[in-house]
Amino acid sequence: MxxxxxxxxxxxxxxxxxxxxxxxxxxxxxxxxxxxxxxxxxxxxxxxxxxxxxxxxxxxxxxxxxxxxxxxxxxxxxxxxxxxxxxxxxxxxxxxxxxxxxxxxxxxDAPVQSGMHRMIAELMAVDNNPYSHQIVINKGAIHDVYEGQPVLDDTGIVGQIVEVGTTNSRVLLISDITHAIPVRISRNNVSVIAGGAGVVTELSLEHVAHSADLQEGDLLVSSGLGKVFPEGYPVGVIESIVRDESKPFSKVTAQTSAQLDRIKYLLLLWPPESAPADSLSPDQLGQKVDE
CATH class of the missing domain: 1.20.5 (Single alpha-helices involved in coiled-coils or other helix-helix interfaces)
Structure with a gap:
């Protein structure tokens, strides 16, 4: 090779x-x-x-x-x-x-009587009992909330405080069957009692005579009687009137002015003499809203 x-x-x-x-x-x-x-x-x-x-x-x-x-x-x-x-x-x-x-x-900006102080409260809980229309808000004794205090939203009266805790309170809604509020017809000042019908956003007028001058669409406002709710706040609007002569009284139902089925923020009211320091007086509202 x-x-x-x-x-x-x-x-x-x-x-x-x-x-x-x-x-x-x-x-x-x-x-x-x-x-x-x-x-x-x-x-x-x-x-x-x-x-x-x-x-x-x-x-x-x-x-x-x-x-x-x-x-x-x-x-x-x-x-x-x-x-x-x-x-x-x-x-x-x-x-x-x-x-x-x-x-x-x-x-x-909701219309409030002259001199009334106010404070914003927020919904915390809703009572799960179908026979009781109550809610819990995030204001209590440390905010000077008191039993019987009126509670509103931007359209009308929501209810009143029935139980006060340290940091929260329980509100009884005007639609609760145990609640009643003296009202008057804004058109003619006829006084009646509006009680809760047990249905959210619905009221029932009690002991209304057949001859009473009531009409569908009449606005119900608080009369101020009983010293719980201030006078002149919207409560509801008459929705139906049934005059059955076989019964002693007419059956009158009304729709609440307040939107009780969609509550988020509420308004607490105080007279000037008992208002807490951190509440808003009428002359502070513009400044607070801007902030």
Whole structure:
């Protein structure tokens, strides 16, 4: 095997031949113009092979670029989606805060007798007993809340305080079947008693004579009798009148002015002489609302 591979010119002669051919090629390339033309044709002939040889690398570069662009777009899309979600959550909270702010403004702007002080209270709980219409608010003895204190919303009388704790109190709603409030018809000052009908937002007028001058749509306001509720606050609107001569009294039902089925914020009232220091007097309302 070694003898076979040893046959032929020696390495030195091979080197000389290569060098000689290289020198001849360089001289011909520099001096003979036809060689340059031939080289151009050969380059053109070989260029497709160069493109073919370069194609796998180009495809890999293109695929890598596309993959990088897609990954970048996916990351950016996820970032923008998360940002939109957060912005929508903030928008929802701002919408709720705006609505609550409007509710508080209406509550503070509710018509109150001259000199009466007021304080905002918030609903904490609703009594789950279907036969008792009571709620719990977040104001108590430390806020100078007292039993029998009137409670309103921005549309009318809600009820009165029946139990006072240290930091919260229980309110009996005017729709409770055990509650009654003296009212008068604003149209003609006819006095009647409005009792709870046991149905939220509904009242029943008690012992109304058939001859009483009552009409559907009449506004009921507190009469001030009994010294619990101040005079002149909306209580309800007469909804139906049934005059059955076989019965001693007419059946009269009214819809409460206060929205008892959607209570959120409430208003507590004090006369000036017993109002707590942190209650709002009439001349403080504009300043507090702006704050």
């Amino acid at each position: 070694n003898k076979v591979f040893a046959r032929g010119p020696s390495l030195f002669y091979r080197l000389c031949i290569v060098l000689t051919l290289s020198v001849i090629g360089m001289v011909m390339d520099a001096k003979v113009e036809s060689v340059s033309t031939a080289r151009t044709y050969l380059t053109s002939l070989v260029s497709p092979l160069q493109y073919v040889a370069d194609m796998p690398g180009a495809i890999l570069d293109w695929s890598a670029s596309r993959f990088t662009s897609r990954q970048t777009l996916l990351v950016e899309n996820e970032r923008l989606t998360n940002k939109i979600t957060l912005m929508n959550e903030k928008l929802q909270r701002f919408t709720v805060l705006k609505q609550e702010n409007e509710n508080l403004r209406r509550l503070l």
